[in-house]
Amino acid sequence: MTEASLIDYMYIFLFLIVGFVGGFAPFIVNWFIRPKRTHLKKSLDTYECGMDTYGKAWDYRYGISYYLYALIFLAFDVDILYLFPVATYFDKVSGARGVIEIFIFIGILTLAIIYAWAKGVFTWERKIKVL
Secondary structure, three states: OOHHHHHHHHHHHHHHHHHHHHHHHHHHHHHHHOOOOOOOHHHHOOOEOOEOOOOOHHHOOOOHHHHHHHHHHHHHHHHHHOHHHHHHOHHHOOHHHHHHHHHHHHHHHHHHHHHHHHOOOOOOOOOOOOO
16 A cells, blocks of 8 residues: 555544544533433423423324425425536536436426325315314
8 A cells, every 4th residue: 555545544534533523522521511410300391492381292193294294395305405416517518418407307306296296295184173
């Protein structure tokens, strides 16, 4: 191995160590400065914006539509990130190819929205009837 490649590996190792320390340092600092008494009744209650809870907070169930909205948001949020590399290298490929790839990608996202709409994901059922 050459000296240059060993230096490159040293940088990678240093990067991993700094990343590990930076990731776990908040947990370690929190463990040292946290309150040591956790057996108080107040600490076992559910915390809601600094106010006492009304009823039992764990008994309330959300509809499945809420979770489907969240999953669709996450899917499209991540998919939008794939447009950044295309936009970055747009000048390195031919203009027609880049535009066609973007339209194909957005078309697939549009088909996913249409599929979710056809399955009824975007309809909320009202639990309370309005008179």
